Amino acid sequence: MMLNRKGSVFSKFLAPLSLLLLIIGCAVQQKPQGGPRDTQAPKLLKAEPANMTKRFSSKEIKLDFDEYFKLTNQFQEFVVFPSPDKIPDYKVRGKSLIIELKDTLQKNTTYVINFGKGLVDVNEGNVLKNFTYVFATGDHIDSLSISGTVTNNTTQLKEKDATVMLFTLKQDSLLFGKKKPSLFTTTDSAGNFTLSNLREGMYRIYALKETAPDKIYNNDNDLIAFTSNAINLTKDTSNVALKLFKQSPTKLRLVDRKFNQDGSLFFSVNRPLIRPTVKILYPAGLDAQKITEFAPTSDTVNLYSKNMDFDSIQVAFFEDGKPVDTTSLRKGRKETFTRNLSFKYGVSIMSELKPGNDLKLYANLPIETFEQGLITLKEDSNNVAFTLTKDTGTTKRYTIKHRWRQKAKYVLTIGESAFTSIYGDKSKKQSRTFNIATPESFSNLNLTMNVPDSTKSYVVELLNEQRVPIRRDVITKKTKLSYLNYYVGKFTVRVVYDNNKNGKWDSGIVAKKSQPENIWVYEKTFTLRPNWETEESIEIPPEVIVP
Structure with a gap:
């Protein structure tokens, strides 16, 4: 019988070929397919000693989580209240956080370790927000709470991720604006907050929306909120309303000064000036021929001088006729500048x-x-x-x-x-x-504004889609406002309760615990279409005073 040599040769190479393909297949690394993105923050599985332990005497705390995590900005985010003299050590071991307490604990005291936003998972960076570990060295754990909401006063929208800070009255004057608080939490997506495990006492409460995450009110661009009165905490307190606003700087500060490419001088300050003026103090005689161009916001100015034959210049700023600041700039006497009249x-x-x-x-x-x-x-x-x-x-x-x-x-x-x-x-x-x-390209908006109190003043602002005021009107009684020949777009109405009747919104002052002037935003958005006329009657509600 004749053998099938062709089949025999094929069988001879089949086994090695299959092995080679298997090796190659295992070596090729493929991106995992499918599966939703992880959006969950690490979860606490076990704590030793247990959370809310009484008669606490341990020197070490072990917290086990369900996934790997890392610590971020722990010196800013992690705090212990009451504050110990020696800061605890925080170490990550696998999926566990080991906290070594280095200070002697006070007797009969409730301690709260707040982790802020400093504990996040390794893969996706999901933050475990407002996580606390609580224990007491005595038989009682403080259980009082303060809750409420944080609203942006300008937009009247609830503010998420705002830091709500609590200071005892003793701490308030010592720490606020200087050091981060020991008691704080973060608002949720609906602007709500809760501060728990508090003891009885007198407190000051603030909310802060920061430009830099240090939990210290130390920047002109930070948004701040507070209650005018201290909170006497003897029972659970709810419905605390905090309204964020940007405080007008109490101290004038020069933000920028420079020579522009065309030779003009540019200055900016940290707040609008009231009836501002500028005077050139040096060189002598230069002030008489200067030209000043203040921006409509009155916080920036361009200064032009026909005579540029000088190496230094000294400029003084005045507000309502009173000197507020002086500054100097230097340049090369024969320095050239690039100009193109356009x-x-x-x-x-x-x-x-x-x-x-x-x-x-x-x-x-x-x-x-x-x-x-x-x-x-x-x-x-x-x-x-x-x-x-x-x-x-x-x-x-x-x-x-x-x-x-x-x-x-x-x-x-x-x-x-x-x-x-x-x-x-x-x-x-x-x-x-x-x-x-053509007139058909524009729209007209006619608003009848009904005021709640004709003895008071109201500033009505029409806002464009970017929430920028494009017109302001001061009213004291029922008034019809006509906005004629406006381009198509979306518009809203905002009303300032102008309590001091100066025709503009005034911010609060933190040091004096005075609140900003309240703002109300009409809930309806007006969509103007070509060749369209809209009529609307708006009832301005009575002002709600925040205590």
């Missing part, structure tokens, strides 16, 4: 001018002179007459008036050397094409 135009991004508006020109440098004969305006290719005037109070803004016509195409041409800056820079030839927007 303009922006008061038309929309669609190159449309609102019906009934004049055309505005905004120069980037102060203008010394202009020649209208070097400027032309064409209407459908035909030259037309116009008037050009400089706006009062500024050397950088001009107005062009003309009897604008619908459906016409306009071209404004600024000729060579039509404008001359204070430095002698000449404008280059440039043109801008635009047309007049």
Whole structure:
């Protein structure tokens, strides 16, 4: 019988080939497929001694978790109350946290170890928030609590991840704004908070939304909240309302000072100035020919000097006629600067001018002179007459008036050397094409504002989609406000309870425990559509005073 040599050869190589493929398959590392992302923070499985232990006498605490974790910012996040003289040691061993107590514990005292946001899982960084370990050296564990909500006063929205801090009255003057608190918690996604295992006593409570996570109110940009009165804690206290606000700085501070590329001086301060002015103290004679341009917010200013032949300059700032600060800057006497005289135009991004508006020109440098004969305006290719005037109070803004016509195409041409800056820079030839927007592109919003008390003042603000005020009106009685020819978009209404009747919102003062002026935000959003008119009657509710 003849053997099948072909099959025999194939069988000979089959076993080694299968082994090779198996080895290659095992060597190839593939990304695990499927499965939801882990969103759970580590969970405590066991504590030795147990959480809420009485007659505690151990020198070591062991906390076992269900997954591997790491410690982050433990010196900022981990605190013990009452504070021991010697800080405990925190060590990670596998899935366990070992806490070594190095100080002698007080008798008959409840201790709370707060881990803040300092314990997170290794893989996804999920934070175990507001986790505490509580024990007592006596037969009683303090069990009083304080709970409430934190709201942003400006937006009237609940604030999540705000730090709520509690100080005893003795600690308040010693620690607030200087050291982090021993008693704190973090608000949940609905702005709620609870501080537990508290003993009877007098407390001050604050909420803080920080720019830097150190749990210390030490930055002008931090949001702060507090109750005007201390809390006398003798029983569980709930419904504590804390309203976050940004305090206007009590001390004026120069934030920035520099020479711009065009040679102008730029200054910014940490708060708006009331009726601000600037004076050049040195060199002598320079103040008489300076030009100042304050921003509408009154916290920044550009200072222009035609004479740049100096190596140092000293500037004084005044608020309502009173000196508030002085600063100096140096430069090379013959230092050169880069300037290019240019303009922006008061038309929309669609190159449309609102019906009934004049055309505005905004120069980037102060203008010394202009020649209208070097400027032309064409209407459908035909030259037309116009008037050009400089706006009062500024050397950088001009107005062009003309009897604008619908459906016409306009071209404004600024000729060579039509404008001359204070430095002698000449404008280059440039043109801008635009047309007049049709009334059908805009909307009207008519609001009837009903006030709860005609003896008081209210500031009504219309906010755009970015929550930026685009118009303010002060009212004291039932008033109809008409917002005419507004571009389509979403708008909301915010009302300031203007208690001091100065026509603006005033912040609180932490040191005086005075609250900011309250704000109310209308719950409805107005969506304006083209060629649309909306009517709405709004009832401003009575002011709710936070104690």
